[in-house]
Amino acid sequence: MCDTCGCNITPGNEHLISAGGKLEKTRDGHEAVTVLHSLLEENDHTAQHNREHFNSHGVVAINLMSSPGAGKTALLEATIKALGGEFNMAVIEGDLETENDAERIRKHGVTAVQITTGSACHLDAHMVHGALHDLALADLELVFIENVGNLVCPASFDLGQHCNVVLLSVPEGDDKPAKYPVMFRCADMVMLSKADLLPILDDFSPQRAEQYLRNLASPAPLIPVSSKTGDGMDDWLSWLRDMIDKTRQASSSTPVAHPHHHHGPGHSKHSQP
Amino acid sequence: MHELAICQALMTQVETIARDNHAVRVTTITVGMGPLAGVEEQLLKNAYPVASAGTVAADAELIIQLTPVRVHCPGCNKQSTVQSNRLVCSHCGDWRTELLSGDELILIRVELDKAEQAAAALH
Numbered sequence: 001m002c003d004t005c006g007c008n009i010t011p012g013n014e015h016l017i018s019a020g021g022k023l024e025k026t027r028d029g030h031e032a033v034t035v036l037h038s039l040l041e042e043n044d045h046t047a048q049h050n051r052e053h054f055n056s057h058g059v060v061a062i063n064l065m066s067s068p069g070a071g072k073t074a075l076l077e078a079t080i081k082a083l084g085g086e087f088n089m090a091v092i093e094g095d096l097e098t099e100n101d102a103e104r105i106r107k108h109g110v111t112a113v114q115i116t117t118g119s120a121c122h123l124d125a126h127m128v129h130g131a132l133h134d135l136a137l138a139d140l141e142l143v144f145i146e147n148v149g150n151l152v153c154p155a156s157f158d159l160g161q162h163c164n165v166v167l168l169s170v171p172e173g174d175d176k177p178a179k180y181p182v183m184f185r186c187a188d189m190v191m192l193s194k195a196d197l198l199p200i201l202d203d204f205s206p207q208r209a210e211q212y213l214r215n216l217a218s219p220a221p222l223i224p225v226s227s228k229t230g231d232g233m234d235d236w237l238s239w240l241r242d243m244i245d246k247t248r249q250a251s252s253s254t255p256v257a258h259p260h261h262h263h264g265p266g267h268s269k270h271s272q273p
Numbered sequence: 274m275h276e277l278a279i280c281q282a283l284m285t286q287v288e289t290i291a292r293d294n295h296a297v298r299v300t301t302i303t304v305g306m307g308p309l310a311g312v313e314e315q316l317l318k319n320a321y322p323v324a325s326a327g328t329v330a331a332d333a334e335l336i337i338q339l340t341p342v343r344v345h346c347p348g349c350n351k352q353s354t355v356q357s358n359r360l361v362c363s364h365c366g367d368w369r370t371e372l373l374s375g376d377e378l379i380l381i382r383v384e385l386d387k388a389e390q391a392a393a394a395l396h
Contacts, residue, residue, distance in 0.1 A: 030300050030384040033290050039283050039304070039378045122275055153275035156311040156378075181358040182311035182376075214368040217344065217360040 043157055046125035050132065050160025055251040057137040060244045061145060063159055065183065066167035067176075068149030071193040071227055073101045075167065075236075076144055078227035080108045082237055087244070089142040092131045094123040101146065111135065122153035125160055142244065151176065155183040162247045163188040170197045174204050177212035185216045189239060195224035195232055276316035279378070280324035286380055291329045296385035299330035303382040307340040307375035308357035314339065342375030 038044060054061045064072050076091060083089075090111040093101045102114035113131045115123060128145060135143070145161060147154040166187035168176050171194060177184035184190065190213060192198075192206055210222050221239060225232030283304065291299050306312055314337050321335045341354050346362035352373065353363035361368045 031294065031296070031387050032301075032382055032384045033294060034382050035286070035290065035380045037286060037380050039279055039286070039380055042282055042285065120275075120278070122278075124278070152311065156275060156279075178358045182309055185309065185360075212358075215359045215361055217368055217370045217372065219369070 040157070043125045046129055047158035047160040050125055050129055051162070053132060053137060054143070054160060054162070057140065058248060058252070059137055059140050059143055060247045061143045061159075061161040063145045063147060063154075063161035063164045064167070065147045065151075065154050065164060065187075066149060066169065066193070067151050067172060070149070070167040070169035070172065072146050072149070072167055073104055074227040075191070075193060075225070076105060076146065077108060078230065078233060079144075079236070079240075080105070080110050082230070082233050087142040088140050089144065090135050090140050092123075092128060092135075092143065092145045094127070094146060094148045096120075096148065117148060121148055121150050122157055123147050123159060124157045128159045151180040151183045155180075155186055162251075163243060165189045165191065167191050167193045168209060169193040170195060170201050170204050174206070174209040175212055177209065177216060177218075181216050184213055185218055187213075187218065187220045188243075190218075190220050190222045191232075191236065192222065192224040194226065194228075196226040196229045198224065276312055277320040277324065279312055280317060280320035283380060284324045284328055284330065287330050287333075287383055288328055290383050291385055294385060294387060296329060296387055298386040299333040299383060300386060301334045301336060301382070301384040302330060302380070303336045303338060304379070305338045305340055305381045306378045308342055309372070309376035310378035312378055338381065340374050340377055343373040344370035345373050346370050 051061075053059075064076070066072050073093075080089070090113070091102070091105045093105065093112055093114045094117060095101060095114070096117055096119065098116070099114045102112035105112035113134045115127050115131050117123065117127065123145065145159055164187050166184060166189070168184075168190055170192060177190075192209065198204060198206070206222070206224060213220065213222055223232055223235045223239070225236050227233075283302070287299060287302055290296075304317070306314070317337065318335060325331050325333065342357050342360065343352055343354050344360050344362065345352050346365060346367055346369075348367040348369065349362060349365040351362065351364045355361065355363060357375065360370055360372065362370050
């Protein structure tokens with residue numbers, strides 16, 4: 001799991017906590033309040049609320065991230081086809097504009113909720129919370145959250161997902177994990193998408209991509225996959241099934257506080273957690 | 274580009290602290306962050322005047338303390354300070370390290386001027 005957003009006191013900052021307590025006088029007579037709260041505390045709180053909703057309905061949520069055009073929607077389409085109704089699933093789509101991706105998903109008979117972020121470069125937990133009101137979680141087992149195509153900003157915002165899947169498409173080059181360490185460090189699975197292009201773009205080395213990923217101290221598996229030819233889909237689906245099993249076992253054995261309200265179509269969007 | 278959103282979240286926390294402490298003015302805000310938080314120091318500073326305009330902290334100084342990326346190696350039980358895209362143990366070269374610091378993004382401290390009279394009147 002990505003803990004980037006939930007950080008608080010670490011060995012790197014514990015010396016900043018003053019011995020004098022929370023409130024003290026500064027040399028020039030001002031009052032000083034020591035806080036040590038994550039700047040993203042509000043987002044993280046809502047993300048945890050989302051996670052509890054998913055858990056209470058036995059739903060596994062996956063945050064799918066990549067550059068724009070790396071093949072997130074194509075992977076979802078291929079996944080829907082390959083799973084053939086094995087899981088009841090839905091997709092939350094994040095884009096700056098248009099319902100295009102949601103419409104692509106709906107053509108496969110899967111519910112898709114589009115979040116258009118306007119100028120925002122990432123999804124946050126509040127946006128996802130709003131989208132949950134349009135999903136009947138009780139009828140679902142798997143939710144994919146397709147984040148805004150961007151290798152920078154989405155990495156900093158916990159949405160309440162159980163795991164992060166990051167796509168690195170072959171045309172982008174094998175050094176992306178070294179260039180975008182924050183994103184690739186939080187990946188639980190890295191997929192080399194558009195792997196059918198490997199014979200053509202032969203300067204892309206999957207071994208080098210994996211080395212850059214390991215340099216981030218990441219044990220995440222890295223698998224080549226082509227949504228177009230279907231190569232690698234079996235590896236992806238077997239990882240997915242395994243992850244769903246493990247997440248369900250973990251979330252059913254961990255008692256969580258019941259969310260204060262139930263989500264589903266017709267539920268007011270204005271109620272507060 | 275998400276620095277404005279983060280700065281707005283910062284302002285929400287600062288305004289709450291200012292209100293709770295009956296402050297008339299916030300003079301200094303200290304934020305701690307590491308390179309692996311995914312936030313650019315300069316972009317956060319650029320966003321600050323926009324996010325703080327019209328608030329009790331409009332004139333406050335924003336101090337950003339950068340924390341280094343440090344890892345612990347369970348293999349050789351040593352610590353190293355490393356680059357943000359190379360979290361490998363600098364002693365034995367093992368990549369299976371644990372992050373000690375460098376991904377934090379926290380509000381450390383707020384300095385403020387209190388409205389002593391206003392506070393006294395409330396008590």
